[in-house]
Amino acid sequence: MSGSENEGHPQRRRADHYDGQAFGTRAIHAGQEPDPTTGAVIAPVYLNSTYVQQGVGDYAGYDYSRTDNPTRRALEIQLAALEQGDHGIAFASGMAATATVLQTLNPGDHVVCINDVYGGTYRLFTKVLERFAGLTFTFVPLRDAASVAEHFTDRTRLLWVETPTNPMLNVVDIAQLAEVAHARRAKLAVDNTFATPYLQQPLELGADIVAHSMTKYLGGHSDVVGGALVVRDDALADELRFLQNAVGAVPGPMDCWLVTRGIKTLHVRMDRHCENALAIAKFLEARDDVEQVLYPGLESHPDHAIVQRQMRAGGGMLSFRATGGQQRAKELCAATKVFTLAESLGGVESLIELPGLMTHQSVAGSELEVPAELIRLSVGIEHVDDLIRDLEHALDSTRTLVGAAQGAEA
Numbered sequence: 545m546s547g548s549e550n551e552g553h554p555q556r557r558r559a560d561h562y563d564g565q566a567f568g569t570r571a572i573h574a575g576q577e578p579d580p581t582t583g584a585v586i587a588p589v590y591l592n593s594t595y596v597q598q599g600v601g602d603y604a605g606y607d608y609s610r611t612d613n614p615t616r617r618a619l620e621i622q623l624a625a626l627e628q629g630d631h632g633i634a635f636a637s638g639m640a641a642t643a644t645v646l647q648t649l650n651p652g653d654h655v656v657c658i659n660d661v662y663g664g665t666y667r668l669f670t671k672v673l674e675r676f677a678g679l680t681f682t683f684v685p686l687r688d689a690a691s692v693a694e695h696f697t698d699r700t701r702l703l704w705v706e707t708p709t710n711p712m713l714n715v716v717d718i719a720q721l722a723e724v725a726h727a728r729r730a731k732l733a734v735d736n737t738f739a740t741p742y743l744q745q746p747l748e749l750g751a752d753i754v755a756h757s758m759t760k761y762l763g764g765h766s767d768v769v770g771g772a773l774v775v776r777d778d779a780l781a782d783e784l785r786f787l788q789n790a791v792g793a794v795p796g797p798m799d800c801w802l803v804t805r806g807i808k809t810l811h812v813r814m815d816r817h818c819e820n821a822l823a824i825a826k827f828l829e830a831r832d833d834v835e836q837v838l839y840p841g842l843e844s845h846p847d848h849a850i851v852q853r854q855m856r857a858g859g860g861m862l863s864f865r866a867t868g869g870q871q872r873a874k875e876l877c878a879a880t881k882v883f884t885l886a887e888s889l890g891g892v893e894s895l896i897e898l899p900g901l902m903t904h905q906s907v908a909g910s911e912l913e914v915p916a917e918l919i920r921l922s923v924g925i926e927h928v929d930d931l932i933r934d935l936e937h938a939l940d941s942t943r944t945l946v947g948a949a950q951g952a953e954a
């Protein structure tokens with residue numbers, strides 16, 4: 545395959561054409577011009593793998609679909625515009641996007657990482673990249689941003705954070721961490737999956753790289769797996785795009801198209817996710833059989849001041865601990881009817897799960913272990929009354945277990 549290196553690519557996927565437009569307008573129009581050949585308002589899904597050349601090496605910007613594809617490019621422009629970045633780069637999954645950031649490093653390089661990072665990220669770093677790429681990692685609690693600098697070494701090249709975190713919903717100060725990283729000439733990467741660019745824009749706060757699992761809110765309908773990176777720096781974008789093509793973890797055109805369609809309603813969905821989650825957080829907080837509610841939008845959240853500075857609203861994710869321990873938590877997860885018992889998050893439908901035995905089983909016994917009875921909700925966009933009624937019923941019907949558990953402990 546010739547011409548597959550991305551250096552000097554004729555059409556750079558810049559999104560600056562959309563500067564000045566509001567989020568909802570960019571979500572619907574960035575990269576989404578009508579098809580120039582047919583006038584179709586929705587750009588077609590280009591399922592081709594290759595492109596005709598007029599003469600040897602003479603082609604109209606596209607030569608092979610791993611390297612570039614019009615449907616993928618439309619999504620990449622849309623992603624860049626949403627994050628106020630210059631370059632969007634799409635991948636086959638959130639993990640593929642994350643791995644690509646780490647592929648810019650060299651053996652012996654050191655990474656400082658938030659300690660309650662997504663379980664799959666922890667697994668990739670400790671089980672694959674430490675062994676395979678000779679990278680070293682230090683996992684630290686980042687709530688105290690000022691002390692993070694102590695963990696940097698001469699080889700630290702990257703600070704990797706997630707905010708809000710999964711499933712503890714901790715929030716860290718992106719602007720402050722960008723300063724810490726840049727003072728040591730390291731880059732700051734922020735996994736923005738939970739907040740989405742509608743609620744929080746890390747590049748605007750000084751981050752160098754934004755990572756996404758598009759599987760979650762960007763796709764929004766639990767029907768596609770995908771990942772993305774967004775950056776401003778041209779040289780970094782070239783490096784990431786080179787890796788995108790060289791390693792080849794690219795999404796197919798149909799998947800790109802599904803995410804593009806999902807993104808067009810992101811702002812509307814997020815407003816409802818946030819509204820519903822806040823109402824549920826308040827409902828849970830008021831119950832005497834709920835011990836703790838973790839939700840960034842609550843005033844009781846320990847990082848509420850940072851939330852107000854860097855997020856538009858608290859998001860759609862919420863975790864809580866009810867009385868009665870893990871036994872009741874398991875019963876609770878099985879007792880809801882509108883909330884579906886399932887892993888993943890960010891879809892229009894509400895999900896409930898027990899991280900300790902489901903999404904976060906891989907971090908059991910590690911420094912990332914989560915409380916055994918913690919329940920995580922991905923609050924969907926159904927009518928909030930039905931969601932609250934569902935939780936109320938589940939809590940009431942499992943209440944008898946509380947006395948039993950306490951009796952057993954005594």
Ligand SMILES: *Cc1c(COP(=O)(O)O)cnc(C)c1O
Nearest residue numbers: 637638639662735737757759770
């Ligand atoms: C799901 C998720 C990922 C991984 O994304 P995939 O698309 O499943 O590969 C990374 N980070 C966060 C915060 C996630 O929720």
